[in-house]
Amino acid sequence: MSVAAETPLPAPGPGATRRSARAWSRRHPVWSMVVVRVALGLLTIFAVSIVIFLATQALPGNAAYAVLGHTATPQRLQALEAQLHLNRSLTSQYGSWIGGVLQGNFGTSLANGEKVSSLIGPRLENSAVLVIGAGIVGTLFAGILGLIAAARRDKLFDHIASVTALTITALPEFVVAIALVIVFSVNVFHILPAVSAIPPGTSPLSDVNALILPIATLSLVIAPYIFRMVRGAMIEALESDYVEMAELKGISRFRVLLVHALPNSLPPVIQVVGLNLLYLAGGIVVVEYVFNYPGIGAALVDAVSNRDIPTIQFIVLILAAFYVFVNITTDVIALLASPRRRATR
């Protein structure tokens, strides 16, 4: 995943500039990596925007057909296509869109004429709450269990936790979600809402009850991977020479675990947490459907079926930017957390 981290800095200019740039990058290995990665990331996002635009063109029909649906007559289609400027050439459609984006204007929805940013903004916040909430809860939950399992390797707790984790891995999200709904809101207990339709204009945090089941679902879905990675990395660290040394010095088991072993097992764990965050960003659509949660996953599905290109572009750009950001961040944290890797640069 970190191909770009190994790529050398592209030559920025001739002569002295190049030398000083190299010197700077030697002195600040982390910063220079960030600069390179951000530049490549922006390029990636730009490429994504072109690919997505072309992909939307390959879909049959256009927004006018989609909006009129069942009621499309030639007269009404023609009127709407003209109104939405769908009869312009591809390059001019893309050009005016990217021109707007560079000025911070993401265009208006073809489905309802609202500004895309104000249409998707609140949904973005909703989804962010889910992703970040599930990221935190799932990581802490799985991390702690992983630590305990590693510390009690091959004991009963370890076996139970490992088998449970494997079982959950095999369950698709909607099964987990529906099982939680059946248990906690519809059939067994009636303590949590079965749906989380956040009313427009309200923050998802205003009704925490409604967030519990969606976040629990997503946390359960990502937890097994993090659990297994923490457990594995901790076991590796616990078998190392320096841990043996620390134990021989008579340091308490607790301190050995948290101060000596844990920091050294962090880099791979951080990578897995990052991967899971990326998975969450793309994978919440199922959970949004089950809980009728107004996030960007459901908005993207809706935008595709409405052929609402500006909205599709906006959501995909945000997702691409999130991928780039998470990749860079996890690489940087992993680098900072591992003195040996930091030194090789």
Add this chain to the structure above:
Amino acid sequence: MSLITRRSLLENAAKGGLAVGAGGLIAACGGSSSGTSSAATSGTSTAAAGTPKPGGSLHAGLTGGSSSDTCDPNTIVNNTDYCRAANLYEGLVWTNAEAQMYYRLAEEMTPNKDATVWTIRLRQGVTFHNGKDVTADDLIFSINRVLNPKAPGEAANSLHGIIASGMKKLDSRTITVPFSKPYSTFPESLANNITVYVLPEGFDPKTAIGTGPFKLQSFTPGQQTILTKNENYWNSPLPYLDQVIMTDYADETSQVNALLSSSVDVVNLLSQTTIGTVTGSGKKVVISDGGGWNPFTMRVDQAPFNDVRVRQAFRLAVDREKMLQTVFGGHGTIGNDIFAIWAPEYDHSIPQRQYDPEQAKSLLKAAGHDSLSLTLVTGDIAQGVINMAQVYAQQAAPAGINAKLDQVTVTDFYGPNYLKWVFAQDYWYYSPYFPQVNQATLPGSPFNETHFNNAKYINLYNQALATLDVNMRTEIAHEMQMIDYNEGGYIIPFFPAVIDGYLPNVNGILQSKTGSSFNNWDFEHIWKS
């Protein structure tokens, strides 16, 4: 004109003249029509309901919406659009639970003697949500808005032949509307959701000002709509509710979960498989014998369907009872390849077409096909449609028909190939017979998906439009229905039931023949106990 007014209908209903429901549906759905505020429908359960109690908020979980939803009554497309329009605005005429037309904002619509000029008088004392009186000018504005060539409204086709420039205001609430040819069925053409809603001059869809029982408070397309009571509604004491919150659901699972956990009070358009789940946990369902229909469409101008024997064979190759049983659990009414089942002019005496793969096979042979392979385009366009296609493919196989299913997305279905598929499906809400013909089976019809073009049929239709005598018009309708039955391009296996779910404290939900949920979105009669 023999228009049935709402009052006379309700009186008849109370006398038991118009008992609801073909065959045992009331029994089948256990207490479905609990609570009918207007003396109406079944006449069986008014006692249990008690006196309507005003106040309260109704939370409706509805499927069908999307981000392209609108409050503009000229461009309504899906269920939630219809729901908003039916509660914010009103037309001149409307359809009741018995699928009969009644005057809504019109006090009277009278034709001249050759049905080329209609005089429309508006009800007195009706005001818009902003307090302004409804006047003849508003009506003329509303008609012109539908006809606007730059953004034609969906109802434009129902105004076919209108001479817009000739509309005249007689007094503050009366206008005359001239047509270039006779139009005897003008009122009933306006009696469905796609109609001329009466809007104030200078109407803006953002404020959504109409005369309906509810006013718009907020609207977020594809997510939520909040309606509040119109305190000055002309038909007081309606509406009973203070507020209606419509929340969009993309999926039946979450919709049903919301009902089961009482997060919503009512949900629309359930599949028959969820009836048990809903009733099993103490919630209720209303199963309505809708007049909506989900036809298979055969293009009569394309091979192989340009041979009438092939069309007849395809119609004989469907086991209607079994298909209804499989797809809708038997809830609904068997069809006979003729639409407008609840229309007074529907001919119930035409013999029911039965499943007969042998005869279908010999008809295909006569048409030169030992066996016939073709593609049936299907999609999730309405409840049960894909299942119908799957069942059809199986049932038709013994007749030598090899139907390969091509399942496309809803967007693709209604994309550039819509109305061009050779063999596909569609869905329609209930419409009386002649307005339905106008929409679907004439060469100039906007949705002539079967490309039906029959000279005798067209001739009969034009005769009917020039006939004001209802009995004579019914005779013409029967003649046209024989053509539909023998030569048409539709296979109409049945008219499916409409299944809605609700909490036990919700009253005033009617069984309805309109084919739309909640008696065509009649929230004004609903009240909570």
